[in-house]
Amino acid sequence: xxxxxxxxxxxxxxxxxxxxxxxxICNGKTFILWGILVTIGLIGSYFSIKSNVQxxxxxxxxxxxxxxxxxxxxTESRSARESKTKTFAAKILASVxxxxxxxxxxxxFVGSVSGAYNPLYINPLISNIMAxxxxxxxxxxxxxxxxxxxxxxxxxxxxxxxxxxxYTFLLMSAMMIFFLIxxxxxxxxxxxxxxxxx
Amino acid sequence: MKEFDYHQLxxxxxxxxxxxxxxxxxxxxxxxxxxxxxKVRTTDGNLSTHLKKLxxxxxxxxxxxxxxxxxxxxxxxxxxxxxxFGAYVNxxxxxxxx
Numbered sequence: 630x631x632x633x634x635x636x637x638x639x640x641x642x643x644x645x646x647x648x649x650x651x652x653x654i655c656n657g658k659t660f661i662l663w664g665i666l667v668t669i670g671l672i673g674s675y676f677s678i679k680s681n682v683q684x685x686x687x688x689x690x691x692x693x694x695x696x697x698x699x700x701x702x703x704t705e706s707r708s709a710r711e712s713k714t715k716t717f718a719a720k721i722l723a724s725v726x727x728x729x730x731x732x733x734x735x736x737x738f739v740g741s742v743s744g745a746y747n748p749l750y751i752n753p754l755i756s757n758i759m760a761x762x763x764x765x766x767x768x769x770x771x772x773x774x775x776x777x778x779x780x781x782x783x784x785x786x787x788x789x790x791x792x793x794x795x796y797t798f799l800l801m802s803a804m805m806i807f808f809l810i811x812x813x814x815x816x817x818x819x820x821x822x823x824x825x826x827x
Numbered sequence: 828m829k830e831f832d833y834h835q836l837x838x839x840x841x842x843x844x845x846x847x848x849x850x851x852x853x854x855x856x857x858x859x860x861x862x863x864x865x866k867v868r869t870t871d872g873n874l875s876t877h878l879k880k881l882x883x884x885x886x887x888x889x890x891x892x893x894x895x896x897x898x899x900x901x902x903x904x905x906x907x908x909x910x911x912f913g914a915y916v917n918x919x920x921x922x923x924x925x
Contacts, residue, residue: 639920641843642850645850646851646854649850650854650855711894713861714858714859715856715857715901716855
C-alpha cells in the first residue's frame with residue numbers, strides 16, 4: 630500500500646499558497662503619476678495665489694486632474710490585461726483607490742465651487758482620505774510601512790485643520806513627495822524586482 | 828510520523844504538480860500559464876498535461892484571450908474544483924487528527 634505523510638502534504642499546500650499570495654498587487658506607478666500631478670498643481674496654486682493670478686487655477690486643476698484620470702484609466706486597464714494574476718486583494722485595492730480618487734475630486738472641485746467650505750480646507754480633507762487609502766493598501770499589500778504612512782497623512786490633516794493658511798499648499802506638496810511619490814517609487818522597485826525574480 | 832492510504836484521497840488532485848496548481852489557483856482568482864509555471868516549477872509540457880487533466884475533471888476552467896497579439900491562457904478554479912480542494916484538505920486534516 631502506498632503511503633504519504635499528510636503533514637507534509639499540508640505543509641506543501643501552505644507553502645505554495647503563501648508564495649502565490651506574495652505576488653505584488655500594486656506597481657506604484659499610479660502613486661507616482663498622481664503625486665507628480667498634484668504636486669505641480671499645489672505649487673502652481675501657491676504661486677498663483679501669491680502673485681494674485683488666481684485665474685490660473687481655473688484651468689490648471691481641471692487639466693491636471695483630467696490628465697491624471699485619462700492616463701490612470703489607460704495604464705490600469707492595460708496592466709489588468711497584461712497582469713499574470715487576478716486576485717481578490719487587487720480588486721479591493723483598485724476599488725479603494727477609485728473610491729478615494731472620486732471622493733478627492735469631488736472635494737477638490739464640487740465642494741469648493743459650491744462654496745460649502747473654505748478652499749483652504751481642501752488639503753486637510755484630501756489628506757484624511759489619503760490616510761484611509763494608505764491604511765487599507767498597507768493591509769492588503771501585507772506591508773506595515775505602507776500602513777504607517779497613513780499616520781503622516783493624518784498628522785498633516787490635523788496640522789492643516791488647526792493652522793490654515795497659504796503655507797498648507799507647500800506642506801501638502803511635501804507630503805505628496807514624501808508620502809506618495811517616494812512610497813510609489815519603492816513599490817515600483819519591488820514590482821520590478823518581482824518581475825525579474827518571478 | 829502518521830501515514831495513510833493515499834487511495835482515500837482524490838486521485839485527480841493527488842499528484843504533486845496538480846496539487847501545486849490547485850494550491851496556486853485557490854490563492855489567486857486567476858493566473859496565467861507563466862505564473863503557474865513559475866510557482867509550480869515545472870516544464871511547459873508537464874504543466875500543460877496536468878492542466879488538461881484538471882480541466883477534464885472540471886476542476887479548473889480556462890479563459891483564452893489576446894494581449895498585444897499574443898495568446899494568453901488564464902486559469903481559474905471552478906466551483907467543483909474549490910469543493911474538491913476543500914474536501915482534499917479536510918481529509919488530510921482528519922488523517923492528522925486520527
